[in-house]
Amino acid sequence: MCPYSWDVPGGVQFHIRDLAEDLIRRGHEVSVLAPADEDTPLPPYVVSAGRAVPVPYNGSVARLNFGFLSAARVRRWLHDGGFDVIHIHEPASPSLGLLSCWAAQGPIVATFHTSNPRSRAMIAAGPILQPALEKISARIAVSEYARRTLVEHLGGDAVVIPNGVDVGFFADAEPKSEWQGLDAPGSVAGGAARAATIGFIGRIDEPRKGLPTLMRALPRILAERPGTRLLVAGRGDEQEAVASLPEAVRGQVEFLGMVSDEDKARLLRSVDLYVAPNTGGESFGIILVEAMSAGAPVLAGDLDAFRQVLDGGAAGELFPVEDADALAAAALRLLSDPARRSALRAVGSAHVRRFDWSVVGGEILSVYEMVTDGAASVAPDERTRLRGRLGLTRG
Incomplete structure (x- = not known):
C-alpha cells in the first residue's frame, strides 16, 4: 500500500x-x-x-x-x-x-x-x-x-x-560527455583540461532540499574555479532558483528539468562531485546511496540521517547544515584533490553493497x-x- x-x-x-x-x-x-x-x-x-x-x-x-x-x-x-x-x-x-x-x-x-x-x-x-x-x-x-x-x-x-537501491543500475550507467568535467577520460589531473561539474537532484522549490544554500556557495566556488558548472535536475521555478546569483554567473547553472531514471544514473556517473545540501526532514537519504553507487564523490549537509548513510563521514564528506561558506570551502577542497575524490569513490562503492x-x-x-x-x-x-x-x- x-x-x-x-x-x-x-x-x-x-x-x-x-x-x-x-x-x-x-x-x-x-x-x-x-x-x-x-x-x-x-x-x-x-x-x-x-x-x-x-x-x-x-x-x-x-x-x-x-x-x-x-x-x-x-x-x-x-x-x-x-x-x-x-x-x-x-x-x-x-x-x-x-x-x-x-x-x-x-x-x-x-x-x-x-x-x-x-x-x-x-x-x-x-x-x-x-x-x-x-x-x-x-x-x-x-x-x-x-x-x-x-x-x-x-x-x-x-x-x-x-x-x-539497484546498485548495478547506477554503477553500469554510461556517463554523458556533455555532463562530464574533471574526471572525464583524457582530462589532465588537477583540472587543467576540463572544468568541474557539480550535481544536484531534487525539487527546486522545496526549501528543505537545500538548493538555496548551494546557490549562496556558488559565487565563491566560481571565483576560484571559474569554469565550474552546476547541473540541477528536478522540477521547480528555474528563474527564481538563480535570482540570488549575480547575473554574470547564472550561465554556469544548467537546469535539466525532470530526468528519467536512466538519465539520473548517467548524471551521477558524470559529475565530479554530488552535493546534497538538504536542511532537514530526512529520515534516510536515498540519493546519497544512488550517488555512491554511480561512483560520485558525495558532499552532504551534516544531518543525522545523512551521517548514518555515509558511515559517519567515511563514505562522503559532511558540512554544517545551511552553512554556504563551509559548503564552498569543502567543494573547492575536493575539486582540487583528485586523490581524495578517488578514495571517496572506493569507500562509497564498497559501502553501498549493504543497500x-x-x-x-x-x-x-x-x-x-x-x-x-x-x-x-x-x-x-x-x-x-x-x-x-x-x-x-x-x-
Missing part, C-alpha cells in the same frame, strides 16, 4: 516500486494500491485508488488520498487480492495507509519512513491511531531516526531495514515469512535473527 500519489515521484514511491519489482523477480505475486490521476501510466502491478490531494507534511507537500470513496476502494482491493501479507507504508499518515490498517485482516507489515522528532500532530493523534497500529504484526523503519520517531511518538519498536536490493529485499521478505509462519524459502537462522531484532512474537 502506497500512501503518496504515484504520479508525483518521491523516495517512498521509488522504494515501493523497487521492492515490488524485486519481489516479482523472486517469483512472488505483488499488487500495489496507490493514489494516481486517471491519465497516469501505471505498471501492471499498480492499482489506482483515485486522485490525491496535496497536503503540507513534514516540511514538504504530500499528495494523499483519504475519505469514504478511498475507504471503499481499499476494502475492495483487500477483498479481491486475498493477500498472504499486507505491507502498509506510513500507516500513521492520513492516507490509504491508515484506511488499510483499519480494514485489513491477517498479517500486516508496516514500514515507517518519516523522521520528525517534534511532530505535535503525531503525538496528539497517538490515542486515535493506536487501535489501528495494534493490528500490525511487524514494524520496519528505514533508518534509526525513523525508528526513533515511531518509538517517541507512537510507542512500540521496529527493525531497521534501509531503503534499497542493494539483493540484501534489502531479502531482509524484508524474511519479515514477511516470519509473520506468515515462514515458508522454507527463507533460511531459519535469518528468521531467528530478524525475530530477535524485531523483539516480537507471533500472536
Whole structure:
C-alpha cells in the first residue's frame, strides 16, 4: 500500500516500486494500491485508488488520498487480492495507509519512513491511531531516526531495514560527455583540461532540499574555479532558483528539468562531485546511496540521517547544515584533490553493497515469512535473527 500519489515521484514511491519489482523477480505475486490521476501510466502491478490531494507534511507537500470513496476502494482491493501479507507504508499518515490498517485482516507489515522528532500532530493523534497500529504484526523503519520517531511518538519498536537501491543500475550507467568535467577520460589531473561539474537532484522549490544554500556557495566556488558548472535536475521555478546569483554567473547553472531514471544514473556517473545540501526532514537519504553507487564523490549537509548513510563521514564528506561558506570551502577542497575524490569513490562503492536490493529485499521478505509462519524459502537462522531484532512474537 502506497500512501503518496504515484504520479508525483518521491523516495517512498521509488522504494515501493523497487521492492515490488524485486519481489516479482523472486517469483512472488505483488499488487500495489496507490493514489494516481486517471491519465497516469501505471505498471501492471499498480492499482489506482483515485486522485490525491496535496497536503503540507513534514516540511514538504504530500499528495494523499483519504475519505469514504478511498475507504471503499481499499476494502475492495483487500477483498479481491486475498493477500498472504499486507505491507502498509506510513500507516500513521492520513492516507490509504491508515484506511488499510483499519480494514485489513491477517498479517500486516508496516514500514515507517518519516523522521520528525517534534511532530505535535503525531503525538496528539497517538490515542486515535493506536487501535489501528495494534493490528500490525511487524514494524520496519528505514533508518534509526525513523525508528526513533515511531518509538517517541507512537510507542512500540521496529527493525531497521534501509531503503534499497539497484546498485548495478547506477554503477553500469554510461556517463554523458556533455555532463562530464574533471574526471572525464583524457582530462589532465588537477583540472587543467576540463572544468568541474557539480550535481544536484531534487525539487527546486522545496526549501528543505537545500538548493538555496548551494546557490549562496556558488559565487565563491566560481571565483576560484571559474569554469565550474552546476547541473540541477528536478522540477521547480528555474528563474527564481538563480535570482540570488549575480547575473554574470547564472550561465554556469544548467537546469535539466525532470530526468528519467536512466538519465539520473548517467548524471551521477558524470559529475565530479554530488552535493546534497538538504536542511532537514530526512529520515534516510536515498540519493546519497544512488550517488555512491554511480561512483560520485558525495558532499552532504551534516544531518543525522545523512551521517548514518555515509558511515559517519567515511563514505562522503559532511558540512554544517545551511552553512554556504563551509559548503564552498569543502567543494573547492575536493575539486582540487583528485586523490581524495578517488578514495571517496572506493569507500562509497564498497559501502553501498549493504543497500542493494539483493540484501534489502531479502531482509524484508524474511519479515514477511516470519509473520506468515515462514515458508522454507527463507533460511531459519535469518528468521531467528530478524525475530530477535524485531523483539516480537507471533500472536
